[in-house]
Amino acid sequence: MRLDVNALGTFYRMAREGAGLAAGRLTRMTGVETQVGITKLNFMRGTEIRRDFGDGTDRVGVRVELSGGLDGHSVVVFDRESALRIVETLINDAETDEFDEMNRSAATEVGNIMNNGFVDGWADVLETVIDVSTPEFIEGTTVDAFFGDIDEAPDDDDLALLFHSNISAIGTEMDIGFSHYLFPRRESMAQLLEQLRTNEGIEYDKLDGFDRMAEQGAEEVAKTATTLTGIDTSVEIRRLNFVSLEAIPEAVSNETLVGVAFEFDGTPSGYLVFLFDEASAHEIIDAMVPMSPDDGDDEFGEMGKSAIMELGNIMASGFLDGWANVLDTTIDHSTPEFIHDIGSAAIDPVIIQLGESQDFAFVFDTVVVADGREFDCEIYAIPDESDLERALNDLDVDKIDETPTTAEFGEIENT
Amino acid sequence: MKTYGTEPGIPDPVQVGISELVVTEGDDTLKSYGLGSCLAIALYDPDTEIGGLAHIMLPNGDEIENSDAKPGKYADTAIRALLRRMVERGASYTSVEAKITGGSDMFEFESFGDGVGKRNTEAAKRELEKLGVPIVAEDVGGTEGRTVEFTPGTGTLTIKKANTDAGVTEL
Structure with missing residues (x-):
């Protein structure tokens, strides 16, 4: 199929x-x-x-x-x-x-x-x-x-x-x-x-393989977050969506959120955005830099910002290295861009850029949460469509389960 | 607690989503949430109080096949569609005025070139100039998101930013 x-x-x-x-x-x-x-x-x-x-x-x-x-x-x-x-x-x-x-x-x-x-x-x-x-x-x-x-x-x-x-x-x-x-x-x-179908397209099993790979990437992100913040986190929602570009920002909260955005380049290229609600961002900063002057008001100081960006950076590497290893390629990501703004406003620049060449996108939606503490992180990975098709056609489905996602954090829990 | 349909009285704002445009009149309020690099284009005729709001995401529909199917998606096609629908409803073309807001550039990604927000703003200005519609007020660019509300009756465009210090601006 x-x-x-x-x-x-x-x-x-x-x-x-x-x-x-x-x-x-x-x-x-x-x-x-x-x-x-x-x-x-x-x-x-x-x-x-x-x-x-x-x-x-x-x-x-x-x-x-x-x-x-x-x-x-x-x-x-x-x-x-x-x-x-x-x-x-x-x-x-x-x-x-x-x-x-x-x-x-x-x-x-x-x-x-x-x-x-x-x-x-x-x-x-x-x-x-x-x-x-x-x-x-x-x-x-x-x-x-x-x-x-x-x-x-x-x-x-x-x-x-x-x-x-x-x-x-x-x-x-x-x-x-x-x-x-x-x-x-x-x-x-x-x-x-x-x-x-109007062109060659993708074998369904490849999509299935890619989704399993993304699942590993998501587990990796949760594990990274736990290691860095000491907050015990887990993946709550994870699914692969196919949606019109306009639907992506509309699914994001109209509340003010804190986020870290990346562009990534390779096969595939695309955008990766991590979004936290404000309470979670404060909790993370407290956990990562306990001595920071952040007192829970709306502003995030330089120390706070850099803590969030650092976390985003390492989570992005975990996520994308997983893809790159399975696809046997290199995916580079940009330096992190910090954002503290209305949730949908943080996503619309990305869909505008992609909108120049596509109407729809595959979105890897992931929500990472913590038990009993504030840690709600929504992750949007939105690959460029043409690159994705190429990447998927090259995907060796048998390779997924045996490839570790990152060297840094070792073994994969395959749950 | 039985409620049948929308009650008269103070109407809820009508939400204008991305790539949508809505034309209305009088005290009705049109609202678009969380514009980042998207642009809100408000047109109104102060005499007839007919006006509309478009929430566009891309600059040039004329270069795209099938852009008629979704005129609200592009700056140029959205402006023309707003004008046409307003005139059909009784607005006078020559008295229509424009207010625009949005078009921020929140990220400096390499792939974004000069900025996706800037491209939208420029395209809207070009089209309005071509059609002879004066821009009477604007709040565009910057690095912040905006939530906007527009009431054709008064021509007021209210802009709210996430950063509480900036508060609410009225154009």
Whole structure:
């Protein structure tokens, strides 16, 4: 199975189109204004999807099976509370907190109309017909309840392509949000990718290999951070996204953040940005330079800045050396640029530069956190598309597990 | 707590995302968050109180195939699209004025050349000059991000920077 940017771009348009139609139908049904949040094409492993569901929230879902132009499963997942609030707007009744038969059928109806919205959007883009099965209502807290018996949902180590959107209510007190997952069946997806592909593209297994490599890079970053700061950190989220460039800054917080940015040059070249919230930045500075005069106000002194840049520099080396070793090449990175500004403003220069030659980007999203202490670090690695394709085609997939990511910090934990 | 749709009263600002443009009138407020090197272009006709905001990311759409599909992405195509939509709504071309902000250059990367923010600002000025739309106020460049709000009724463009000392500027 091979894929290229054109094919993925069409998939991305499908995801967006579908989310738009689904949001519109929810609005018509409930009278609540809705908006589509970030729509992503995620390449995710089973372990990552499990993390999405890991917080023990009660959820309800409506699931349908697709066949025809696209085979797979489409699942709308609401927080249980959101689903109840939606049901309340539909059935003029007192507040409810149980899914009795009536509520259940109302929720199923809503989920079904949303699923159909997505499916109609995809069918439009693909100019085909997609058949939808009878909807199934699911109530549960774990990932297994929703996806456990879906064959195409990935096992822990498999990389699945899935469409992921969020829709939320706006301008009301009503807090509604839901996630949508599409798991296409592999053969069906391969066939579509083949139709949509306009050039040689990349072998899917290479992308899988590259993602495993990035996983090692992320673990390395967490380990480096722990070594340097003494704060015990771990990787919380890690996924490979394919998104339109505009969606990248929109996914970043509008809060003021502290960051370190690099450009890197080689095969691939691109940009690497580490972003911390202000509290985390202060915590890191305290940990790295305990004697610094930083007293927790908004400004970061010279010592503080250089501590953050030093940490960024070493984390960047850890991340990129991992890539370079597996790709058997050299990737140089620039000196660090410190930034203390609105989060999205720290990313938009990068997408503007890339935007001169591409509309979409693969983004390696990673979030590193610490237990019980402030350390939230978002990492965005955004390679130049043409270089990436070249780098991936040269990738020797068998080499990944045996190559240590850096010499400096030794062994790799392959979790 | 049942709420049906958006209540009248004080409307929430309409968000103008990257590569988007919105035309409206009167007291409606248009808002773009976290502009770094992107540029916000606000056009308005003080007589009819019709105006719009574009949040552009690239300078020259005319050089790109298919730029019509997303006019809000490029400085030149966004300005023309804003003007056209405003005139369609009843604005008078000759009284339209422009305010621009954004276009910072936060990083000195080699690959960025003279600066990605600077390129956007220059392109917008060129297009406005070509169309004879006067720039009545600007706050461009520098190294800081900006969040902006624009109200066509008053023509006020409010700029907020992350650095609290800089506070809020009104153009």
